[in-house]
Amino acid sequence: MDKSYQVIVIGAGAAGLMCGATAAAKGKKVLVLDHANKMAKKVLMSGGGRCNFTNLYVEPDNFLSHNPHFCKSALSRYTQWDFISLVEKHGIDYYEKTLGQLFCKTSSKEIRDLLQKECQHAGASIQLKCEVNTIEPIEPTEENPSRFKLTTNIGEVDCNSLVIATGGLSIPTMGATGFGYQVAQQFGHKIYPTRAGLTPLTFSGKQLEEFKSLAGNSIEAMVSCKDQSFKEAILFTHKGLSGPAILQISNYWLPGEPIHINLMPNVDIDSWLAKNRAGHPELSLKNCLAKVFSQAVASYFCQLLGINCKLKQLDHKQTAQVVELLANWTIYPSGLEGYRVAEVTLGGVDTSEISSKTFESKRQPGLFFIGEVLDVTGHLGGFNFQWAWASGHAAGSSL
């Protein structure tokens, strides 16, 4: 490790490596450092080992932030098509799993290797197992234009531009820390309260016991909370509910609020029930529901309704109850599974004091924040990596 760099990036994850490679390709002397023993650990574990690296349908609406306009500039200047070209340049095979989500055919290691090769090719140095103890702003001089001095476990380094790319708090065992928030606070930035996002919902008491007995069953559903809805699978687990639709809604749900689930979102439920009743009057409600759900799930819903009769025996009130449950099953989770399993962290560095073009702090010249440490969080489906690539590229290009 040399002593002086034009650019130091703290965090060799998705955003930091993209930023380091982009700045180095412009001829800057760049060091990307990380306290972990491996780079891009979250890339490696992402997408079930196949990295859902972007999405074909990226829109600003796919991101949550207190300032919904902030993400627009970077996302439009480095798009999903730019990253797909890079993936193709590296000969990585990929496929669309569902809803525009692009995954590696072989392994997420290929995306890690892509980032490493881009850094190597551009001449960016990467230093792992490097802990930053202090960051001090210094007066640039004619001999040394550096604006920051860093003390680390392996010596002092200085740089003209310092990029914070340390990500959020999710999965501490993968190296996640609150370091980026501390740096932001050191330089007077406001932090929006952080909370775990894209995480399963937990339940307690009798409902938990019931869900446990259904663990492994999944349903294609429309899950809604406030004005947000997601039509994807829900999955019963030993702790409560998971599956893509539940992870998506966890970004919007707050404790105490109800979640509404349409269990047959592709069907006019009234007509479906009426048609079954006319065609199969002797069929039990349970066996009718078992045409759509597993036997266990069908039994559970009959139990919830307290109805166990033939379709022809359903009176008006019961028919309305069945339709209401199927169209609007309302649940009250007791909590979220939290940072241990969350894919992302909501909240973070307030973007109102960050340039949306360069990602430079408006408070401290030469200091930049990119990726998940910012108050920008994507939906499930490759959007969080696209934010890492886009913000990393925007900052790297401006350095």
Ligand SMILES: Cc1cc2nc3c(=O)[nH]c(=O)nc-3n(C[C@H](O)[C@H](O)[C@H](O)COP(=O)(O)OP(=O)(O)OC[C@H]3O[C@@H](n4cnc5c(N)ncnc54)[C@H](O)[C@@H]3O)c2cc1C
């Ligand atoms: C299990 C899981 C699966 C996911 N799957 C997907 C997916 O398929 N598609 C998708 O779009 N998103 C996915 N995500 C989200 C995605 O991984 C993150 O949004 C993305 O990695 C954020 O990029 P980043 O560079 O900002 O932060 P990170 O990738 O988290 O990188 C931050 C880096 O900073 C380092 N660091 C932290 N603190 C310090 C410190 N004090 N000193 C030095 N270095 C430090 C860390 O070691 C890490 O290398 C997944 C997340 C998880 C947890």
